[in-house]
Amino acid sequence: MRTINGEDVTRAVAGCVAALRPAADRDWTAVKAGRVELSCHGTAFHIAECCLGYAANLAGRAQDAYVPFEATLDEGTDNAGLLHVIEAAGALLAAAVDTAPPGVRAFHPYPFRSADRHGFAAMGIAETLLHTHDIAQGLGLPYEPPADLAESVLTWIFPQVKPGSEPWPTLLWATGRGELPGRAPVTEWRWRNNLVIPADRVTLTGLRPAVARDLRLGGDGGLDWIEGGPYEGTRGAAGMLVKAYEAGVHRPEFGVFALVRHEDGRAIGGIGFHGAPNEEGWVEVGYDLAEGARGQGYATEALRTLADWALARDDVSMVIATVEHANVPSQRVASRAGFTRATVEEERIAHAEHGMEDGLQLYVRRA
Template identity: 80%
Template sequence: MTEAVAGCAAVLRGAAEQDWGAVKAGRLEWDCRATAFHIAEDLIAYAANLAGRAQDAYVPFEITLDEGADNAALVHVIESTGALLAAAVRTAPPGVRAFHPYPFRSADREGFAAMGVAEVLLHTHDVAEGLGVAYAPSEELAEAVLGLLFPHVQPGPAPWPTLLWATGRGELPGRTPVTEWRWSNNLVLPAERLTLTGVRPAAARDLRLGGDGGFTWIEGGPYEGTREAAGFLVKAYEAGVHRPEFGVFTLVRHEDGRAIGGIGFHGVPDEERRVEIGYDLVEGARGQGYATEAVRTLTRWALARDDVDTVIATVESANLPSQHVLGRAGFTRATVEEERTAHEEHGADSGLQLYYRRA
């Protein structure tokens, strides 16, 4: 946040003598002064929502500029509101979420930081384009925004041109111009003793490479199944087919904020509106009902969607604990005929037992 705001201030302060109200900001309908003020509005709104733990709507207030405030003063307002958001992010505990409408009605501290940086980068670009001055942020900042807020967008040859393309501000060779867009904060699903926390591509990459993905794990975690699932998520992201709502979730225990396992989907729903789930727990968290709680929560969420009619899971015949988990979560063992069809038509492993739960 600090780097993004400093870059914005340097560019805008260098053009402070121009008439910002006389020209439009890039491709926007707003003029450059209104766009610059919008940066400050967003930064203070995000800071207020995160610091105030807003849950259902934005904190109901607005900021105004003093009459006669010039462009240099407006840059100072951007710097000040950016500092407030940076402080709110820095002091927010891990896992705290506050209201933001897109797309799952909440964001964590990383999400608010990324949204603030995105507002600064993109609208500084708009203003700079309108005023005819050069601006290009670091590729590291653009890459961070893409990974945190655009997990559904395939990485391009360079992060900054990709971010401009993804937000309708530029073109990329071989890709259709973007006319409508939304960013995507990660999905979290609360359960009784757990939170299912959606794993972002950067966290998945770290997990795949042996890291902790930004989570504090109990001893022995993360388990190998979680790392393998994270690797599949990274491949889907790099191929441009990742849908974050059908990705991987880390199971975070409420009592101590520690991660105890993973759960997620093997892909998006197929043409028969079926989606498959998989899960694992660190050994120290097994036998306490956590897996059952997580499976129930994820299955309930999936079956409430319009594009899912059936949730399936496959289990090794010798894995009795996992079979018991599925039974307690409301799954039914498939018939011999249903398993045969799954093996022949859907490529399921013939050595696995099939369980399902329907809407």
């Protein structure tokens, strides 16, 4: 698949500079930028600050806070100089994105305190597109970015937003800058980088809608899979994620995760939730491995880690897994991960109220 990358950052910055350069001779400090509180000048400098800060965190592998420095403009810098600063900061972010190894993550506060290279690219693009829109609105300039850039931002860091008929209006609506028919105005918003949960030998890496869509269509999702992967269960789970995203009901923290092996960075399987917790606090999990990774304890490790993560939350009271009667290896995985066979009453409820199919055994871990 084509992942979001440094070239996309460069395209976004080039579009920004091209849109704003015709007004470089105007006083940007005297004009408010759209709906934001900053002036057009302050907002333009904010674009540069964001790209530079993201580049520094990613290149410097910051883990607990932003790299401690502050950018300033030389006294007397005019708007043409400011646009040059934006270009330079964008180039630094693009280079940091394209040279970062696949598994590297660095600090960003929301929502899970880290982002990978794709997340930093998407955040830099989002800041550039949206604030160029704000400045252009304030200065009365025309501006509309390429639709594929807006779509990339949505599918990489706005997984909770139901897609609209066109990506740019949808992104403007999702960030409180526009309206969409049939949707309430947005007054508060945040983008969402993907969740990663480390285990001993693997990392559970949350799949974004863009990645899940590629897996559903038969691609590799931008991951380096061992032979035989991804297995059919992972592709099916990716399809469920895409359906939830398209319906606007996807909760990213209760999505699907690729299992990425620490020793070589290769994906060996998938694990994830069948949806968000129900009213009783039950949440169902499923898992599979490529054949070459089976029998080595990876599934047990991943299932135990994901269950521990879920049961530490206030909205989860029980993690459940359904296993076919004949699938003894999967039953053993569940048992080794701390699950036990459900009670007769729990299985009755699962059949009667939650649609559990006949021929399945219910395994549970309680909070």
